[in-house]
Amino acid sequence: MSRLVVKNLTKIFSLGFFSKRRIEAVKNVSFEVKEKEIVSLVGESGSGKTTTAKMILRLLPPTSGEIYFEGKDIWKDIKDRESLVEFRRKVHAVFQDPFASYNPFYPVERTLWQAISLLENKPSNKKEALELIKESLFRVGIDPKDVLGKYPHQISGGQKQRIMIARCWILRPLLIVADEPTSMIDASSRGGIIKLLEELREEQGTSIIFITHDLGLAYYVSDNIFVMKNGEIVERGHPDKVVLEPTHEYTKLLVGSIPKLYRKLEDL
Amino acid sequence: MKEILLKAENVRAYYKLEKVSVKAVDGLSFEILEDEVIGVVGESGCGKTTLSNVIFMNMVKPLTLVDGKIFLRVNGEFVELSSMTRDEVKRKFWGKEITIIPQAAMNALMPTIRMEKYVRHLAESHGIDEEELLEKARRRFEEVGLDPLWIKRYPFELSGGMRQRAVIAIATILNPSLLIADEPTSALDVVNQKVLLKVLMQMKRQGIVKSIIFITHDIATVRQIADRMIIMYAGKIVEFAPVESLLEKPLHPYTQGLFNSVLTPEPEVKKRGITSIPGAPPNLINPPSGCRFHPRCPHAMDVCKEKEPPLTEIEPGRRVACWLYMEERA
Numbered sequence: 001m002s003r004l005v006v007k008n009l010t011k012i013f014s015l016g017f018f019s020k021r022r023i024e025a026v027k028n029v030s031f032e033v034k035e036k037e038i039v040s041l042v043g044e045s046g047s048g049k050t051t052t053a054k055m056i057l058r059l060l061p062p063t064s065g066e067i068y069f070e071g072k073d074i075w076k077d078i079k080d081r082e083s084l085v086e087f088r089r090k091v092h093a094v095f096q097d098p099f100a101s102y103n104p105f106y107p108v109e110r111t112l113w114q115a116i117s118l119l120e121n122k123p124s125n126k127k128e129a130l131e132l133i134k135e136s137l138f139r140v141g142i143d144p145k146d147v148l149g150k151y152p153h154q155i156s157g158g159q160k161q162r163i164m165i166a167r168c169w170i171l172r173p174l175l176i177v178a179d180e181p182t183s184m185i186d187a188s189s190r191g192g193i194i195k196l197l198e199e200l201r202e203e204q205g206t207s208i209i210f211i212t213h214d215l216g217l218a219y220y221v222s223d224n225i226f227v228m229k230n231g232e233i234v235e236r237g238h239p240d241k242v243v244l245e246p247t248h249e250y251t252k253l254l255v256g257s258i259p260k261l262y263r264k265l266e267d268l
Numbered sequence: 269m270k271e272i273l274l275k276a277e278n279v280r281a282y283y284k285l286e287k288v289s290v291k292a293v294d295g296l297s298f299e300i301l302e303d304e305v306i307g308v309v310g311e312s313g314c315g316k317t318t319l320s321n322v323i324f325m326n327m328v329k330p331l332t333l334v335d336g337k338i339f340l341r342v343n344g345e346f347v348e349l350s351s352m353t354r355d356e357v358k359r360k361f362w363g364k365e366i367t368i369i370p371q372a373a374m375n376a377l378m379p380t381i382r383m384e385k386y387v388r389h390l391a392e393s394h395g396i397d398e399e400e401l402l403e404k405a406r407r408r409f410e411e412v413g414l415d416p417l418w419i420k421r422y423p424f425e426l427s428g429g430m431r432q433r434a435v436i437a438i439a440t441i442l443n444p445s446l447l448i449a450d451e452p453t454s455a456l457d458v459v460n461q462k463v464l465l466k467v468l469m470q471m472k473r474q475g476i477v478k479s480i481i482f483i484t485h486d487i488a489t490v491r492q493i494a495d496r497m498i499i500m501y502a503g504k505i506v507e508f509a510p511v512e513s514l515l516e517k518p519l520h521p522y523t524q525g526l527f528n529s530v531l532t533p534e535p536e537v538k539k540r541g542i543t544s545i546p547g548a549p550p551n552l553i554n555p556p557s558g559c560r561f562h563p564r565c566p567h568a569m570d571v572c573k574e575k576e577p578p579l580t581e582i583e584p585g586r587r588v589a590c591w592l593y594m595e596e597r598a
Contacts (some may be wrong), residue, residue, distance in 0.1 A: 068420050137560075139274045187526070188309055188544055189544050190531070191543050211534075215533045219531075220537060244535070252457065257461065257462045259465075259489045259491065260532050260533075260534050264491070268492060
């Protein structure tokens with residue numbers, strides 16, 4: 001069964017008070033994400049990939065089109081607070097900037113306590129909850145005593161991003177939307193973040209949508225790639241097909257311009 | 269055999285603060301040949317930008333040259349840059365022999381000054397005829413793929429990639445022998461990155477510049493144009509080798525870790541998998557004893573904690589600073 005179905009999704013932003021200027025940020029986008037599947041929306045800035053992600057996360061209403069999560073239309077069938085909390089529990093976001101995901105006035109574990117308060121079967125007491133937090137930190141390769149009680153400025157960017165993934169271990173969401181999760185951390189810790197997300201998929205069957213401009217990342221992690229350009233999906237398919245035999249002009253240009261490690265660009 | 273263009277001997281440059289020093293460049297020795305592109309690769313904070321400042325003697329407090337010598341070949345003879353003051357090097361060699369495209373070069377131009385003003389200023393400070401230099405600048409603009417008439421424009425009228433090429437055109441107008449490019453591609457999209465690499469290679473082919481030092485954290489980009497690569501970690505050179513042999517078989521554990529964290533859309537990368545180096549780069553105020561990589565190194569031995577491995581040539585042209593390879597030789 002498909003976990004997420006996006007059908008003819010369109011978002012038009014209107015600008016101006018008297019003479020309306022219309023910007024079609026997302027045009028007629030359709031795709032599916034199956035259980036345990038990792039897909040990537042790839043595109044440059046302004047291609048509409050983040051707008052698409054916001055609509056899937058139910059942060060921005062679409063102009064037209066439908067989004068079905070577990071068979072329910074998330075913009076029509078979620079009406080009360082209860083079902084919204086349930087949606088938030090099942091769909092989780094990991095954002096680009098781990099620095100902006102934390103409130104600088106509170107210790108970092110606050111974000112994990114918030115996750116616990118979203119749980120359906122909450123731990124019966126504070127001690128149990130703390131155990132759960134510690135366990136989730138171990139899962140993402142952090143020693144709890146390194147971060148518990150610390151404030152966001154006292155830990156590194158890589159640690160911040162790992163704690164966001166520790167949230168996922170507490171909530172066990174069905175779908176993770178990861179918007180450029182590795183773009184603000186050092187290359188040497190990037191591999192670790194990707195591995196954590198892959199483990200989550202293996203052990204809990206989580207589906208993941210990567211929103212990225214990095215075709216190398218998309219090629220490496222995904223089962224399916226959707227290349228976006230000016231709000232439309234211009235190419236889709238298995239990573240090997242999209243990267244090694246691109247058909248659309250834009251994908252060809254993109255793949256041809258990316259510097260490779262094992263071969264030289266010919267026309268320099 | 270190519271001639272040596274620039275030579276650094278045991279260079280140490282520290283940021284001297286009130287109580288402590290940040291040892292950003294600590295005992296580097298290397299040489300750059302004529303007609304060569306050298307890639308300097310490392311993560312943020314490994315001292316690669318400091319190295320570029322050291323090469324052209326841009327010592328602004330608190331950065332201080334503590335030890336070591338830097339020689340540049342000018343008209344067939346070595347001049348010791350490290351014995352001169354910043355002002356002296358600036359007056360004699362900047363622009364003429366050494367030039368730099370700084371990090372974020374696209375923001376290096378004042379938005380309210382027409383670009384030709386920079387050329388006029390350059391002509392004035394070097395005592396060259398203004399019109400002659402402007403004519404040369406127009407030709408150079410054309411060579412980097414810009415309309416020559418745009419030199420009369422304000423920088424804000426150009427896109428980021430164009431502004432960067434304008435900076436390159438102006439920086440190389442006096443045909444310097446050495447061009448230092450500090451992270452020139454990191455703020456550009458992939459299509460503009462490729463244009464920039466093309467411009468740099470074309471300048472080298474035409475003999476406008478003899479050698480290029482390309483400083484970056486992006487191995488896949490520098491690999492496209494470099495002949496040899498310097499890998500830096502925590503203020504030290506850990507490996508220095510020709511690009512092809514380095515890619516085929518990286519020797520230093522840090523180089524191996526760095527290469528294995530690169531993600532490019534290639535089948536080899538998928539087969540190889542991706543690894544990460546545990547931990548974080550050290551604080552350069554008080555770096556680890558012995559080999560600075562030992563706390564993160566999967567092969568660390570007792571000797572690594574105690575003694576610093578020297579950068580040693582273990583095969584012709586291949587230098588590495590790691591005890592793993594010293595033992596094999598002994």
